[in-house]
Amino acid sequence: MPSDLSSPAADPAGPLGSEQPEVSWLQPLPDALVTAGLADPATIVATRASLRLALTAALQYLPARQRAVLILRDVLGWHAAEVADLLGVTPAAANSALQRARAHLAQAGLMEEALREPDAPADRALLDRYAAAFEAADVAALAELLRADAALEMPPQPYWFTGRDQVRRFLRSRVLTEPGRFRLLPTLANGQPAFAAYLREPDDVFRAHAIQVLTVSGGLVARIVSFNDGRLLRPFGFPAELPAGSGDPAGPAGEPWGGGPASRQP
16 A cells, blocks of 8 residues: 555645556455355344454555455455465464464454444445535535545555645645546445546546545544556446446445435446
């Protein structure tokens, strides 16, 4: 992630670094790939909670090997021997990495209960308001939904921003420059609420642009990770572009978080 490589950018309106194609950037994981085949709703919720905790840890707290072991063991349910074989280490080393990862989570105070799904009406309303503000390029309304220490990352761009004001300034000057430039459709990624973002190009066609993954904490958006690669929408079930003059595209079945402007499913 960009935050693994550098300090946050100081000037949202200043010169920004170029992409680094040699970096193996982390990518979003569709929830459906983890919960496929699970019929019990309670099991699905528990699996998403584990995924959400592991991916949040991977994005913000853990070094590469620990994050890999944590996801393989605690989310995907692999055995220590399988993880060891994949990573080219001994089972004892894999178990040690898992113990260190769990210890780091405990030190950071990360618990599954603190990383809730957006099931409460207030959480769903927050996501609806976020999508509406983003599509309308209403930066002031969007800023009201962010925590004071909110962060924004946009792999494969190497720069990132932290603090509500820095995020607001960047969005105003570089991203949300006019209403109707983006369309957001809801999905779920990394066990968290997410949006498939489409960007309107000069020919007025909305083309796949990014998967935005949101971390919601305390009733506000704490982190936005916008994976800016339109090819990532396909594994989530979304098309490369929105058909002209039609409704929303056929995406994943079901509504990730209730009704409202941000939950438009066919």
